[in-house]
Amino acid sequence: MAAEIEAALIRYVQALEKGAAGTHAANDRPLFTARLAAAAGIFADLQLGEFAAVKRRVAQEQLAFGRSFLSGDDGDIAEKAFNEFAKLVAAR
Numbered sequence: 119m120a121a122e123i124e125a126a127l128i129r130y131v132q133a134l135e136k137g138a139a140g141t142h143a144a145n146d147r148p149l150f151t152a153r154l155a156a157a158a159g160i161f162a163d164l165q166l167g168e169f170a171a172v173k174r175r176v177a178q179e180q181l182a183f184g185r186s187f188l189s190g191d192d193g194d195i196a197e198k199a200f201n202e203f204a205k206l207v208a209a210r
Contacts, residue, residue, distance in 0.1 A: 126203040131157050133199040137192030176207045
């Protein structure tokens, strides 16, 4: 299960990277950057085996999606990748 969670996080990071590189909305660039930074923290917690911290960070990211997330197709792709990752985290 840990490998599956890590693979889902990698897909989320890849979606964020693609979106950050391709966005034409200047307001989205800092949002992509913030989500990438949060994903790095989640990855670190996974590597350290701090799963309670992973769940806490995922919950914080879910709040970010609810307030305001990324626009356009790239934002939709990143949100879908995050939701898939979050489901795996919740199931553990």
